[in-house]
Structures are given as C-alpha cells and as structure tokens.
Amino acid sequence: MKILHTSDWHLGRLFHQQSLLDQQLELLHQLVNVIDEYAVDAVIIAGDIYDRSVPPSAAVKAFSDFVEQVAVKRQRTIVAISGNHDGAERLGFAHSLLKQAKLHLITDLPQSVEPVVLSDADTDVHLWCVPFHDPLQVNHWLESDCKNFNTAHQMIVDRINAQRSNLSRNIIVSHCYLDGASESESERPLSIGGADRVDWQMFADFDYAALGHLHQPQYKGREHIRYSGSLMKYSFSEVNQSKSVTLIDINNKGVQDIEQITLKPSQDMRVIKGELADLIKQAQHDPHYNDFIQAILTDKQAILHPMAKLRAYYPNLMQLRKEQFEHDQRSPAAHAQEQLKKADSELIQDFFSEVHGEPLTEDQKSAISQVIQQIEQEESGS
Ligand SMILES: [Mn+2]
Structure with missing residues (x-):
C-alpha cells in the first residue's frame, strides 16, 4: 500500500502582503500528478491545510478542488487533521458524512482513538490521527491536569496504545513540535516559553509517524518519525531547503520504503x-x-x-x-x-x-x- 504524507499547505498565506495562491495551486497540481505517477492509495495531510482559521474563499476552493480530483475522481482516500493554523470546528464540517466519500477530517480529540482503517489484499493499516491540541483541551477531554504539551500528548498516545493491535500496521498522525527538531521562521509558535515540545520516543514503536508543524522536511530519533515539511517555502530563512512530499510503501510486515519526492515550483x-x-x-x-x-x-x-x-x-x-x-x-x-x-x-x-x-x-x-x-x-x- 502506498501512502503519501504531506502537511503545512497554509493555503491562503500572504508573503510580504502578496498572495501565494497561484504558486500553491501549481504545487497541488504537482501533488495530483505524483498520486497518479506512483499509484498512491491514500494521502495524509498532517495539519495546517489553511493558513488561518477563517481562510479566504479562494483557499477553500483550492482544497475543495483537490478533494474533488483525488477523493471523488480518483477514489483515493484523504486523511487530514487540523493544525494550529486551522479552525478545527470549521474544517471539521460534515466530517461523518464526508468519510463515506473517502475524505476523513479529524479535528476533534475524541476522534484520535477511533482509527481510520485502510485495507488492501495484503494488509490493514490503522491511522491514529491526533489533531492539534493544547494541554487545556486534553485536560478538558480526559479530566486530567497536564501542565505541558508532552504530558498531554503522551496521555493521548497511552489511550491509542491501549487500543491498538499488533495484527495490523499502525501509523500515527500528529501536528506537534518534536523536541530537538529544526524549526524555520515561518512556523507560528504553539506556545510561549518552550512548553510546546514533545518527545519523539512516544512515536518509536508505531510503524510510521506522519508529522506536521515544522516546515523543513526531516526525521527525528528514528527514520520513520518524520515531518514531510511544508508545501513550499514560506520565509527567506527556508531558501536552502528543498520542499518535498514523503511516499511510504507499507505492507503487512511494516514500512518497506520511504521516499522523498521533491516539489518544484516554477517560481523559487x-x-x-x-x-x-x-x-x-x-x-x-x-x-x-x-x-x-x-x-x-x-x-x-x-x-x-x-x-x-x-x-x-x-x-x-x-x-x-x-x-x-x-x-x-x-x-x-x-x-x-x-x-x-x-x-x-x-x-x-x-x-x-x-x-x-x-x-x-x-x-x-x-x-x-x-x-x-x-x-x-x-x-x-x-
Ligand atoms: Mn505550519
């Protein structure tokens, strides 16, 4: 089974007061070509689809057209979580209806313990999707008393671990800041004062961790704990980064191959x-x-x-x-x-x-x- 991991599209973002939507549309078109060329079965978007909680209508249309191309015309599954830039409630509109049409929108914490199941002849893959959250939201959900992002995220992973089975493959999707990973100037901090960091160790025994938030493609701790990086460069601090999407090949034994596919904008x-x-x-x-x-x-x-x-x-x-x-x-x-x-x-x-x-x-x-x-x-x- 081939799964494409992408994140941090930030549709509708302005760069020095100029809209980047034309460039973003061009890259989404490249993404659809990658899906065809590599016969991708499912696409994971690990948060920050939009740049703002109330995105401009042209940005909503861009995402809508992508869904139409991928989920409707090609019948491939899309699994997306909300990031810190997205408005979770708005993004989650009609999610239970949409999942019947191959678009899974995970924007609410209790959904993180209900896996999205992808199946083919060879294997079942369970996707555990953790939308962006701060400790207060976790405390509200679990009636806990977490003081920082790490403890809060660990509590969610503990719940997932209690439910997941070793008979299927398990992928975790999250929008978070792994401690020690490299940041860029275009990410908005999750919190003030460094309480937003999460340890990579809690992701180690999943088959793959598809992460969003940091805009540079990278892995941390283990090669299968990865940030796909953003759709395009969003600040001059990223001029030397090459932007890509990550393609994983997974079967009943686990991840067989991880490949980074470079995106090439016509305007660098x-x-x-x-x-x-x-x-x-x-x-x-x-x-x-x-x-x-x-x-x-x-x-x-x-x-x-x-x-x-x-x-x-x-x-x-x-x-x-x-x-x-x-x-x-x-x-x-x-x-x-x-x-x-x-x-x-x-x-x-x-x-x-x-x-x-x-x-x-x-x-x-x-x-x-x-x-x-x-x-x-x-x-x-x-
Ligand atoms: Mn982002």
Missing part, C-alpha cells in the same frame, strides 16, 4: 547579494527573474531608490536589506543617527554620484564646500 524563493550595480547587471540575463527575491546590498554609500531600481528587473523583489547595517554592532537607529552626522559635503557627494553615475570633480567639490560654509556662517549669525 532566493537571496541575492552584492552591490546594486552588479545585481542589476546580473539581473539582465537572469532567466528566473520572476522568483521571489530578497536582495542584500553591500554598497557602502547611500543609494537613491534601490528598491524601485532593482524591481524594474525583479518584479517579485520582496525585501531589501543593507549589509552595512547588519554587520554594525549598533542598532539600525544608531546607525541612521551616524549617517545623519556625516559631513554635508559627503552626503552631497554620495547623492551626486548616485544620480550622475560619476564622482564630483575637484572644482565642483570646492564650490560645494564654499556654499556649505556660507550657509553655516549665516546660520550661526556671524
């Missing part, structure tokens, strides 16, 4: 660095000018409208940083103060060479010095 996210003039020179021959770009400028002097100048070549330039500021031990504000204190003549020189593309001549410099001197004398009233 990347960081470019250098002096503005050089970046513009490169940009003129850059076939990937449409990428989402963060530019780090290494120019020493002040530059007029660098964002607009570079955007003429990179329409999706999202962020501009100045290396000078960042290598400086002082705060940007202190640095700006320092810039203001620069001699007036120096500022005028920067401005002139910026506008005309060449430095002031000696004659021009002395003319400017004279004018500045004159103004200073007038201001001091002498």
Whole structure:
C-alpha cells in the first residue's frame, strides 16, 4: 500500500502582503500528478491545510478542488487533521458524512482513538490521527491536569496504545513540535516559553509517524518519525531547503520504503547579494527573474531608490536589506543617527554620484564646500 504524507499547505498565506495562491495551486497540481505517477492509495495531510482559521474563499476552493480530483475522481482516500493554523470546528464540517466519500477530517480529540482503517489484499493499516491540541483541551477531554504539551500528548498516545493491535500496521498522525527538531521562521509558535515540545520516543514503536508543524522536511530519533515539511517555502530563512512530499510503501510486515519526492515550483524563493550595480547587471540575463527575491546590498554609500531600481528587473523583489547595517554592532537607529552626522559635503557627494553615475570633480567639490560654509556662517549669525 502506498501512502503519501504531506502537511503545512497554509493555503491562503500572504508573503510580504502578496498572495501565494497561484504558486500553491501549481504545487497541488504537482501533488495530483505524483498520486497518479506512483499509484498512491491514500494521502495524509498532517495539519495546517489553511493558513488561518477563517481562510479566504479562494483557499477553500483550492482544497475543495483537490478533494474533488483525488477523493471523488480518483477514489483515493484523504486523511487530514487540523493544525494550529486551522479552525478545527470549521474544517471539521460534515466530517461523518464526508468519510463515506473517502475524505476523513479529524479535528476533534475524541476522534484520535477511533482509527481510520485502510485495507488492501495484503494488509490493514490503522491511522491514529491526533489533531492539534493544547494541554487545556486534553485536560478538558480526559479530566486530567497536564501542565505541558508532552504530558498531554503522551496521555493521548497511552489511550491509542491501549487500543491498538499488533495484527495490523499502525501509523500515527500528529501536528506537534518534536523536541530537538529544526524549526524555520515561518512556523507560528504553539506556545510561549518552550512548553510546546514533545518527545519523539512516544512515536518509536508505531510503524510510521506522519508529522506536521515544522516546515523543513526531516526525521527525528528514528527514520520513520518524520515531518514531510511544508508545501513550499514560506520565509527567506527556508531558501536552502528543498520542499518535498514523503511516499511510504507499507505492507503487512511494516514500512518497506520511504521516499522523498521533491516539489518544484516554477517560481523559487532566493537571496541575492552584492552591490546594486552588479545585481542589476546580473539581473539582465537572469532567466528566473520572476522568483521571489530578497536582495542584500553591500554598497557602502547611500543609494537613491534601490528598491524601485532593482524591481524594474525583479518584479517579485520582496525585501531589501543593507549589509552595512547588519554587520554594525549598533542598532539600525544608531546607525541612521551616524549617517545623519556625516559631513554635508559627503552626503552631497554620495547623492551626486548616485544620480550622475560619476564622482564630483575637484572644482565642483570646492564650490560645494564654499556654499556649505556660507550657509553655516549665516546660520550661526556671524
Ligand atoms: Mn505550519
């Protein structure tokens, strides 16, 4: 049986105020192609389908179209849990009706002890699906007194363990933060102060743990305890990550193979660095000018409208940083103060060479010095 593990789609997410829905639709299309190419039997989505609890209608349509393509047209099972970004109640609408149509939405804690059963000629696979929860929700359900996410999650796993059978294969699905795993900038913390971490050990004797929340594809503790990672890069801290979905092949003996299948967006996210003039020179021959770009400028002097100048070549330039500021031990504000204190003549020189593309001549410099001197004398009233 082939099961595809994905998570953290964040449909409807904005990136620097720009919608990413076109890119997300493109990647969902690639996902459907993977399902066909590898003859996938079921898809697990380990939370954060949407980016917000009340997603924009275009994001709801994107998920609806995916369900139509996969569960209705192709008759493959989809099993999805709610993540910390999803609105659990909204996502769980009509779930008992939908599971008859191969869409299993698990958004409520008591559902975590009722496994979704996938069967083929060879094996039964039980999927134990734990929607995102905080300790308070677990305490409310089990009338317990858990203080942190780890104890709360362990209590749910204990309940699952009491019920599961070794005669079938067992997969646990959860949206949680494994202690010691690598985070990215685009995840919203589950709680303040590190009480949100969960130990990987509680997942060790499942056949597979399909996890969501962390956006970098990775495994922790054992190779079968995995994050598929997000659908696409959601911050510039992820430029060096390669995004993928995870395909597992499982039979009655357990997981036989784990394969990461890379997703290739036509617009990548990347960081470019250098002096503005050089970046513009490169940009003129850059076939990937449409990428989402963060530019780090290494120019020493002040530059007029660098964002607009570079955007003429990179329409999706999202962020501009100045290396000078960042290598400086002082705060940007202190640095700006320092810039203001620069001699007036120096500022005028920067401005002139910026506008005309060449430095002031000696004659021009002395003319400017004279004018500045004159103004200073007038201001001091002498
Ligand atoms: Mn997420």
